[in-house]
Amino acid sequence: MGTRISGWVKLAAGLAAVSVFLAGCAPATPPAAVGTETLTVMTHDSFAVSESVMAAFEQHNNVKVQFLLSGDTGSALNRAILARESPLADVFYGVDNTFLSRALEADLFEVYNSPLLESIPAEFRMDEHNRALPVDYGDVCINYDKAFFEERSLAVPQSLEDLTKPEYRGLLVVQNPATSSPGLAFMLATVAEFGETGFLDYWRRLRANEVTVVNDWEVAYYTQFSASSGRGPQPMVVSYSSSPAAEVVFAPEPMDEAPTASITAPGTCFRQVEFVGILSGTPKRALAEKFVNFLLSVAFQEDLPLQMFVYPVNPAASLPDVFIRHAAAATQPARLDAVAIAANRDAWIEAWDEVVLR
Amino acid sequence: MRQRHSAAWITRVKTLGVWVAPVLFLGVFFFYPLAAIFRLAGEMALEQGLSPLMWAKVWRPLSFTFWQAALSTLLTVIVGLPAAYVFGRFTFPGKRAMRVLTTLPFILPTVVVAAGFNALLGGRGWVNLLLMRWMAVSEPPLQIMQSLQAIVLAHVFYNTTIVIRVVGQAWAQLDPRLEQAGRSLGASPLRNLWEVTLPLLRPAILSAGLLVFLFDFTSFGVILLLGGPRFATLEVEIYIQALQRLNLPLAGLLSAIQLICTLLMMAVYTRLAVRSGHIPLSPWLHGEGTRSPRGWRERLLVGGMTLVLIMLLVSPLVALGVRSITRLEAGRGERSSVMPGLTLDYYRELFQNRRLSRFYVPPLLAARNSLLAASGTVALSLPLGFLAAYGLARRSSFSRQMEAVLMLPLGASAVTLGLGFLVVFTRPPLDVRNFPFLIPIAHSLVALPFVVRALQPALVSIPVGLRQAAAALGASPWQVWRYVDLPILSRAVLVAIIFSFTISMGEFGATTFLSRPEMPTLPVAIFRFLSQPGGLNYGQAMAMATLLMLVCGCGIVLLEKLGTHGRD
Numbered sequence: 001m002g003t004r005i006s007g008w009v010k011l012a013a014g015l016a017a018v019s020v021f022l023a024g025c026a027p028a029t030p031p032a033a034v035g036t037e038t039l040t041v042m043t044h045d046s047f048a049v050s051e052s053v054m055a056a057f058e059q060h061n062n063v064k065v066q067f068l069l070s071g072d073t074g075s076a077l078n079r080a081i082l083a084r085e086s087p088l089a090d091v092f093y094g095v096d097n098t099f100l101s102r103a104l105e106a107d108l109f110e111v112y113n114s115p116l117l118e119s120i121p122a123e124f125r126m127d128e129h130n131r132a133l134p135v136d137y138g139d140v141c142i143n144y145d146k147a148f149f150e151e152r153s154l155a156v157p158q159s160l161e162d163l164t165k166p167e168y169r170g171l172l173v174v175q176n177p178a179t180s181s182p183g184l185a186f187m188l189a190t191v192a193e194f195g196e197t198g199f200l201d202y203w204r205r206l207r208a209n210e211v212t213v214v215n216d217w218e219v220a221y222y223t224q225f226s227a228s229s230g231r232g233p234q235p236m237v238v239s240y241s242s243s244p245a246a247e248v249v250f251a252p253e254p255m256d257e258a259p260t261a262s263i264t265a266p267g268t269c270f271r272q273v274e275f276v277g278i279l280s281g282t283p284k285r286a287l288a289e290k291f292v293n294f295l296l297s298v299a300f301q302e303d304l305p306l307q308m309f310v311y312p313v314n315p316a317a318s319l320p321d322v323f324i325r326h327a328a329a330a331t332q333p334a335r336l337d338a339v340a341i342a343a344n345r346d347a348w349i350e351a352w353d354e355v356v357l358r
Numbered sequence: 359m360r361q362r363h364s365a366a367w368i369t370r371v372k373t374l375g376v377w378v379a380p381v382l383f384l385g386v387f388f389f390y391p392l393a394a395i396f397r398l399a400g401e402m403a404l405e406q407g408l409s410p411l412m413w414a415k416v417w418r419p420l421s422f423t424f425w426q427a428a429l430s431t432l433l434t435v436i437v438g439l440p441a442a443y444v445f446g447r448f449t450f451p452g453k454r455a456m457r458v459l460t461t462l463p464f465i466l467p468t469v470v471v472a473a474g475f476n477a478l479l480g481g482r483g484w485v486n487l488l489l490m491r492w493m494a495v496s497e498p499p500l501q502i503m504q505s506l507q508a509i510v511l512a513h514v515f516y517n518t519t520i521v522i523r524v525v526g527q528a529w530a531q532l533d534p535r536l537e538q539a540g541r542s543l544g545a546s547p548l549r550n551l552w553e554v555t556l557p558l559l560r561p562a563i564l565s566a567g568l569l570v571f572l573f574d575f576t577s578f579g580v581i582l583l584l585g586g587p588r589f590a591t592l593e594v595e596i597y598i599q600a601l602q603r604l605n606l607p608l609a610g611l612l613s614a615i616q617l618i619c620t621l622l623m624m625a626v627y628t629r630l631a632v633r634s635g636h637i638p639l640s641p642w643l644h645g646e647g648t649r650s651p652r653g654w655r656e657r658l659l660v661g662g663m664t665l666v667l668i669m670l671l672v673s674p675l676v677a678l679g680v681r682s683i684t685r686l687e688a689g690r691g692e693r694s695s696v697m698p699g700l701t702l703d704y705y706r707e708l709f710q711n712r713r714l715s716r717f718y719v720p721p722l723l724a725a726r727n728s729l730l731a732a733s734g735t736v737a738l739s740l741p742l743g744f745l746a747a748y749g750l751a752r753r754s755s756f757s758r759q760m761e762a763v764l765m766l767p768l769g770a771s772a773v774t775l776g777l778g779f780l781v782v783f784t785r786p787p788l789d790v791r792n793f794p795f796l797i798p799i800a801h802s803l804v805a806l807p808f809v810v811r812a813l814q815p816a817l818v819s820i821p822v823g824l825r826q827a828a829a830a831l832g833a834s835p836w837q838v839w840r841y842v843d844l845p846i847l848s849r850a851v852l853v854a855i856i857f858s859f860t861i862s863m864g865e866f867g868a869t870t871f872l873s874r875p876e877m878p879t880l881p882v883a884i885f886r887f888l889s890q891p892g893g894l895n896y897g898q899a900m901a902m903a904t905l906l907m908l909v910c911g912c913g914i915v916l917l918e919k920l921g922t923h924g925r926d
Contacts, residue, residue, distance in 0.1 A: 040791065046889055051716045067717075067875050068791065075601040079780055079871075082398070082606075086784040088791060102604070176587040178598050214504060215582045218469055218888045222896060223476045223503065229896035230473065233481035233498070243891045250892020252685055252703055307715060309890065346603060357588050 039287045042068040042089035042279075044076040048307040049300070057294045063287055073181045074099060080279065081106045090282040091291050093135065096272045097126055098184055101342030104131060109277030112289055116296040116314075124273050124313045126338055132275035135295050136310040138240050139330040140185035141262040141269040142172070145227035145235035157236075158265045160193050163206060170210035173224040173234040176357075178349050179215045181272070186238045187352055188341065189270040192334035196344070200355050207356050227260045241269060242309040245327035249306065258326040269330035274310070376749040377760060380742050380806070387799050388767050391778025392613075398781065399610025412608050415595065416615065423591040424619075426506065426581075427574035430513035434570050435563070437514055437670065438521025444663045445522055446529030448656070449648050456664060458914050460671045461519045461856065465864035465910045466678075467881040468579025469888055470903040471512060473896075474674035475584065476503060477681055484677070504586035512580045515671060517570045523853050524569070528562035528815055529555075530648060531849065561631060561818070565811045568627050572620065572768040572807075592616050596771045613774040620769025624762035675907060682900035704897030708905075717875055719883035721902060725909050728863055728879040732913070734798030735805055735862035736855055742802070743809025743854060750810065751817045764810055767803040767867075775803075776871030790872060797872050804867040805858035812857060816850035817843075852921035856914055863910045880906040 047069060058065055068089050070076035077095050080088070084106065095103045103109065109131035117125065117133060124134035142157075149156055157163050163172055175183025190199040212234055214220045221239055224232035227247075244258035262269070276295050278288040294300055301312035305323045312319075444450075445457060463471070479485050479502045486498035493499060502508050532555070540554040541547075556563070578593045590598075592612050600609035651660045685701045711718035746764055750757050767775075779800070783790045790796060820843055828838045844851075865881045873882050880902060887899035 045886065047717070048713070049716050050714050051711075051718075052714060054716045066791070069717075069873070069875055071601065071870070078601050078604045079777070081604060082777060083780055083784065088780065088784065178602060179582065179587070212504070213587050215587050219472060219583050219586075221891060222888060223472055223480060226482075228891060229893045230476055230480070231482050232476070239891070246891040247893070250890070250894040252701070252893045252897060307713065353587075 036062055036064050037284065037287060038064045038066050039091065039284055039291055040066045040068060040089040041091045041093060041291065042070055042076065042080055043092070044073050044094040045069045045071060046308060047094065050303050050307060053299055053303045056299065057291075061287065061290050063290075065291070077103055080108060084108065084280070087279045087281055090279055090284045090288045091276060092279050093276040093295065094274055095132060095277065096181070096274050097338050098181070098188065098272065098341055098345070100126060100132060100275065100338045103275075103277065105342070107280060110280050110282070110285070112278050112292060114289070114293055114296060116293055119316060120296070120313050121315065126273065127275070132277045133292060133296065134273050134313045135276050136301075136304050136308065136312055137271055137273040138242060138310040139262075139264070139269040139271050139333055140182045140189070140238060141241040141264055141330060142186075143225070143227075143237050143239040143243050143260045143262050145225070146259060146261055148226055148235035156261075157263060158268075160190060160202070160268055163211075163236075164202070164209050166209070168209065168236070170212070171234055172206070172209075172236040173212040173214060173220050173232075174238045175217055175220050176213055176215045177352060180217055180220075182217050182238050182240070184345075184349075185270040185272055187348065188336050189268065189334040191348060192270070192336050193267045196348075199348075200351055203352060203355050211356075213356060240309065241329060242305070242311070242323065242327040245305075245323050245325075246309050248322055248326050262328060264328050264330045266330075266332035267334050269333045271330065271333035271335065273313070373749070373752050373754060374756065376745045377756070380746040380749070380764070381760075383742055383802075383806075384763065384767070388770070388775070388803055391775055391782050392770065393778075394782045395606075395774050395778040396610050396614065399606045403607035403610070406607065408607065412611065415608060416612065419590045419592045419595040419612070420615065420619075422589060423575060423593075426509055426513075426589070426591065427571055427577075429506075430510045430517070430574040431567055431571040433510055434514050434517045434574075435521055435567055437666070438518045438566070439525065439563070440659070440663050441518065441522050441667055442525035442529055444660050445526040446532075447648055448651050448660055450651065450660050450664070452664075454915070454918065456667065457522070458911050458918075459675065460522055460667055461860060461914055462675055462907050462911060463515050463671055464517075464519050464860045465906065466516075466675075466903065467864070467884055468512075468583050469885055470678065470899070470906075471515065471580075471674065472583045473681070473888075473900065473903075474678045475508065475512065477677040478674055479503065479508075503584065504588075506585070506589065508584040509577075509580055509589065511670075512584050513570075513574050513577065515674065516580070517573055518667075518671060520569050520573075520857075521563075521566045523856065524566040524812060524815075525559060525562045527812075527849055527853050528559055531816070531819070532558055561815045564627060564631050565815060568623065568765070569768070569808060569811055571623060572765065575619070575623075576616070576769060576771065578772065592619075593771055593773070597773050600773050600777060609771075609774065613771045616769060616771055617766060620766055621762055623769070624765055628758065628761065678900055679904045679907070682897065682904045704894070704901040707894055708898050708901050717878075717886070719878040719886070721880075721883070721905055724878050724880045724883045724902075725905065727877045728881075728906070728909065729913070731797050731801060731865075731879060732859050732862035734795065735801040736858045738798055739802040739805040739809050739858045740851070740854060743806055743813055746806070746810045747813035747817050750814055765807045768807045772867045772870075775800075776868035779868060779871055791874070794877065797869055797877075798862065800868045800872055801862040801865070802858070805861045808857040808861065809854040812854040813847065813850050816847050820846050848921065852917065855921070856917055859913060859917065860910065863906070863913070880909070 047067065054065065070079050073094055073096055077099050080092050081102070092108065104127060111129055111131050112133065113130050114133060117130065120134060124137065126132070126134070144156055154167060157165070157168060162168070174186055177184040177187040190202055193199070194202045212224060214224060217239065220237050221228050222230040224230070224234045225237040226232055226235045241262040241264060244260045244262060247260055248255055248258045276292055278285065278292060282288055296314060298314060298317050301314040301317035304310055304312050305320050311329060441460075445453070477483055479500060481498045481501070481503070486500050489499050490496070502511070536558065537550055537554050540550045545553065576593050577591065578597065581589055581591050581594050592615065596609045596612045596616070599605040599612065651657045682704055683700050683702060685699045685703070708721045746760070750761055779796065780790055783793070783796065787793060788796070824842050825838055828842050833841065865879065873879065884899050884902045884906070887895045887902065
């Protein structure tokens with residue numbers, strides 16, 4: 001009888017021992033100094049920053065920065081809006097121009113006229129009241145598999161209209177704008193190119209040309225795209241213009257030429273600008289201001305490309321070599337007014353859903 | 359007179375007393391956050407008004423949700439029942455390995471399952487490449503990804519283990535004398551199965567079926583990633599409406615409908631379960647009913663079932679493992695299945711913070727955090743589940759209602775619940791940002807129904823006579839529990855523990871709202887890798903997924919060994 005119970009005791013002891021052992025394996029995090037304040041930054045899941053850059057900020061300002069990674073762009077913003085009465089954080093980073101109006105209408109941010117804003121080009125300063133300050137931008141472009149096109153001596157499409165040509169039948173995979181941020185950006189590019197009524201006809205033709213639609217960037221890139229490790233069937237995927245650089249940076253073997261490239265012809269890409277804002281009602285306004293300035297500073301801006309694979313808005317920040325060689329910013333990205341997007345996005349997505357999926 | 363009153367009072371207290379802890383737990387951590395979100399949704403609905411278009415958005419997801427859940431459950435039971443028979447009645451070489459391997463799918467994040475399925479069944483996956491070579495065609499013949507077939511297949515992949523463990527456990531403990539009696543009265547084996555065994559197993563089959571159905575009903579990742587945009591279930595629609603559109607009224611409406619459907623399912627289940635009587639038999643505890651397969655028919659069955667399970671459940675796991683040690687050259691135009699080489703680079707890379715990122719996840723730390731959360735979940739859900747199972751065993755009108763209430767967390771929307779957590783738990787001590795126990799609590803909400811479902815059939819099978827005999831011999835209630843109930847329940851307890859362990863490792867439910875970068879877990883780390891391009895990222899995701907499988911597998915083996923003391 002006694003042995004039966006001792007089995008569970010052994011189990012509990014074993015689990016305790018294992019967890020103590022594993023705790024010992026964890027890298028030691030330096031304890032926060034006495035009197036350090038904590039600043040909470042709410043952001044989307046793709047946020048990344050170098051430890052050294054972050055640590056420099058923390059030490060310089062005697063602060064501990066705690067990050068709340070809250071899902072994708074839309075999810076994070078909506079969570080912040082829902083928690084508006086008792087905010088979960090002090091600063092919110094990651095709202096982009098497709099969602100900007102929603103954030104501003106919800107009165108999510110406080111005004112902050114950062115001194116560093118003067119050096120930021122006007123095209124990025126989409127909020128004249130400076131509640132949302134620009135931090136970085138990325139271009140959503142179609143990435144293509146270079147080897148596939150070379151093998152078949154196929155010309156790379158040079159416009160959105162080209163994608164409906166028969167030689168590209170079944171070769172493109174896009175994401176659902178209802179569930180994916182790059183998917184939404186691509187749909188907005190088609191709206192900018194063909195107009196609010198014309199874009200549906202364009203999608204009808206794309207659908208007739210056997211475009212594949214999936215829900216997420218992960219599925220599109222890693223399951224459907226032929227040039228990724230997933231080795232899928234489609235050689236063209238909606239992704240970011242920096243993705244070829246990421247392929248080089250994260251290649252298992254050093255490579256001097258990226259296996260993919262982006263189509264950056266005029267009107268084929270959509271520029272997503274990301275903003276930061278100080279959440280209304282935060283008790284740590286001074287620290288939040290310092291953090292926002294930090295995000296606009298050259299140190300952080302130069303760290304951006306190799307961490308999040310986006311471009312810095314601060315013109316004083318220089319780009320790393322691998323970016324210059326393998327990633328290409330769009331020369332004339334498609335643009336849509338943020339207010340127009342906010343007013344019509346849901347209706348456009350509904351219409352798109354009817355045309356493409358039903 | 360007074361003595362009889364107080365005795366009745368004491369029984370009343372005992373009957374209802376067991377429910378205090380589970381009710382409190384559900385009240386604070388389930389109903390309170392849900393109520394908060396429903397209230398918010400109601401307020402927004404009053405402000406904005408309900409448009410009639412909203413109702414149109416309800417029917418399509420609702421009908422599809424039922425359809426795919428019913429289809430998936432049916433197929434899971436069809437695959438799981440013979441497997442449960444094989445596991446419950448026979449011993450064969452590799453049985454323990456098979457049992458662990460068939461449980462592993464349960465813990466895998468959907469994003470990883472999608473990768474595994476793609477490696478096997480994708481347009482350029484191994485199966486298609488083989489078929490293309492055999493059939494000498496240039497187009498892949500198997501177009502499974504992004505379809506209803508993929509959804510159903512993934513559900514079978516995930517949930518067969520539920521049927522295997524719950525029904526297999528009951529089958530193993532089934533007294534074979536009734537079946538033997540049937541045989542001796544001249545019934546053929548098939549008739550025996552149909553008229554004797556299956557009715558005896560009915561509570562277990564219904565329990566397992568209910569769990570599988572509810573999981574499929576609220577399935578999210580599988581529909582989103584493997585089904586694709588053409589398929590929307592209630593859960594997917596709630597996610598889109600709540601988190602992308604911020605249309606909380608519609609999300610609240612859909613969540614309420616989801617809960618009502620869960621209650622409906624519970625009503626159907628109770629109606630079906632009530633008809634099975636409880637025949638008191640002595641349960642066979644130590645696997646006395648299991649034997650090696652005799653004769654070619656039995657060997658064929660065991661071997662065939664093992665093969666089916668390997669193909670369905672194990673092959674994607676193997677595909678993942680192989681992918682984690684294979685060097686694939688991206689974009690080289692290689693369309694064949696040539697594997698350029700095996701490598702441990704991805705594993706090495708896991709242990710390095712090459713990008714010097716603040717958000718680097720050391721694999722051992724992630725494994726530790728996953729294990730800690732899992733231990734917390736087991737420690738929390740097991741006692742609560744015991745209390746609830748005992749409460750259910752004393753059939754009263756209150757317990758019948760509680761049975762439905764207990765299952766609600768499984769049928770509730772994880773998104774709604776998660777948002778509820780964010781809205782209500784914002785002040786210390788129950789602060790979403792800083793209270794680490796919220797994660798095991800959220801896991802326990804999902805694990806509790808499993809624990810109850812695993813324990814309950816075993817509880818009702820305890821012969822009342824044994825308990826009474828022990829009491830008559832002078833045992834206190836505590837001793838009766840410890841020496842009569844617990845040994846009989848030990849196998850069911852093991853099943854319950856393994857479920858709560860695997861549910862926690864797989865991080866089902868609302869935990870995506872609670873994850874914190876200072877305490878990363880393995881599934882979170884895997885997802886992070888797959889959010890950026892690059893062969894190293896993909897390889898590391900595969901490596902971490904394999905690590906998750908290894909950690910979980912070891913955990914399950916350890917639990918099984920300790921639970922059954924090495925005997926089977």
